[in-house]
Amino acid sequence: MAQTWDTPQAMRRSRWTPFVIYGLLGFFALVYLLPLVVMLLTSFKPLTEIYSGSIIAWPQQWTVDPWIRAWGSTCVGLSCNGIKGYFWNSTKMTVLAVIISTGVGMLNGYVLTKWRFKGSNVLFGLILFGCFIPFQIVLIPMAHLLGKMGIASSTTGLVFVHVVYGLCFTTLYFRNYYMAFPDELIKSAMIDGARFFSIFLRILVPNSLPIVVVTVIWQFTNIWNDFLFGASFSTGESAPMTVALNNVVNTSTGEREYNVHMAAAMIAALPTLLVYIFGGRYFVRGLMAGSVKG
């Protein structure tokens, strides 16, 4: 019966297998990377070169001028001060909304798992339901509500909308993570004299890094990249980056500055890219090792 433990025939590798696997992977990686390459190359070319040459040609003359123009002096709608103001709008909105929705989601998860009450599961079910409501359905009632609250067409209003929408997801993430968090740690902290908030802040929060990273990446990407809420609930100067980018590209005056458009799009995409790169490093398992048993 020894041969049953051998590698099955189908899984045995010929020496060509790695070449086939990596060849295919490399090919698809190239396909996926091509638009990015075109964007980057275009953003470093002078406009004349774009109009005369091929789209994927190497720049004959490198220039960062399109990036400077995109940041500081390109026209967004009627004003020509670049996208920098909108970039800060987006930054403020995203950072605030991510912090608030993550923090409140954490607290929700804590209460729903460690301070259960009658009906807490039903409540969680209802919160979960929020994950399945399409954005478009709430546009009109939300606009109405924002108007009533006096925060329509402002960054505050957008933060509010994103927090409300993000809460369903952040609550779900933290609730599921804390389900697996040992109850004995909570009991032990209670005997040690910690109360509701000190248990949360001293015991739960410091052990939540993996799920915080997951939640922050998820929330940051969604909120930064959101266009629908941005376009619906903001006007003019208060618009987020995504809306401004649309206004840059869809301009109907003058010639189309493709290099500036590409640079602006790159700037708009950069923050989420950075969050992935730096967040991913903390995306580690095993932080809970050693708390209970071995």
Place this chain on the structure above:
Amino acid sequence: MASLEIINIKKRFGDVEVLKGIDIAVEAGEFLVLVGPSGCGKSTLLNMIAGLDTVTEGDIVIGGKRVNDLHPSERDIAMVFQSYALYPNMSVEGNIAFGMQMRKVPKEERQRAVQEAAKVLQIDHLLQRRPAQLSGGQRQRVAMGRALVRKPRIFLFDEPLSNLDAQLRVDMRTEIKKLHQRLGATIVYVTHDQIEAMTLATRIAVMRNGELQQLGTPAEIYSQPSNTFVAGFMGSPRMNLLPGVLRSEGDGAWLEVGADARFSVGALPRAVSAYVGKEILAGLRPEAISDNADAVNGNRPVIEATVEVTEPTGPDTLALLAVGGCELTARLRPDTSLKPGDRGRFAVDLAKMVWFDPGSGARVR
């Protein structure tokens, strides 16, 4: 150190009654072990003493003061959990000092107390490590240090040794006993391991299905079990429960086991004599049956039996004996010459024999 009174404690989860009126009084400095099979309610009772579970009915009194409605941190207790429950984000020092930090003990005093406790438990070289970097035994010590440093009025232990391997468990058991002797602390200790219960306790509370079966010193529990459950649960190998019919004629009385086996049981106590002519269970510990020549040829009653299996354990040999269709475990001399299939004569120590009612399982005395 403080006394603990558990007065008619009941616990219901919905319609299920998991504790059905428990009464235990523990004096200051006692080591009480709650023992019983899984689901007997012993951990629930411990959680209620700690304040981690609410009391449905009854009172918990620590040091003369009713604590039913006090928060766990105000009951002045410390608890060691089965999983140790060390805070993974804190160093060993942070873990031990956390309770004092929560109570706003000044930093210098905190450090001194941590050092002191760490020295007692020989973990002073580990203070800067994280729980993840410790072995099971070291984690166990840190968990004990966390309880020790608080100088609580009552220590609560929830199966603290069940995650350790066999050798370490025996060592830690001894250490806990030493600690109790040195501190003179009041301890309530939950376990399902009857050897831990026997070795550690000054008194044992045997529980089953939310009811207290017996409360007594280890010696009482072992030699005077109040019913067949306690008799079977405590002691390894378990107590033999030999069913038979009690006969009496003149001064003598004997137990008929099956059709062909009988042995004399001497003078009957009054309560037992009511069972003459009826079924009864005779409880005999394995060490009450011996093949010692002096005993067999002395004035002890003798039982004849066939050896079915012998199990040498080192200090003695356990033998499974067949008597009138029943099986008996006997603790024989380590150098016994008896082999499976041999027929032998065994002396019964009547002083160690107890009687049970076969219907209710309660002891007859």
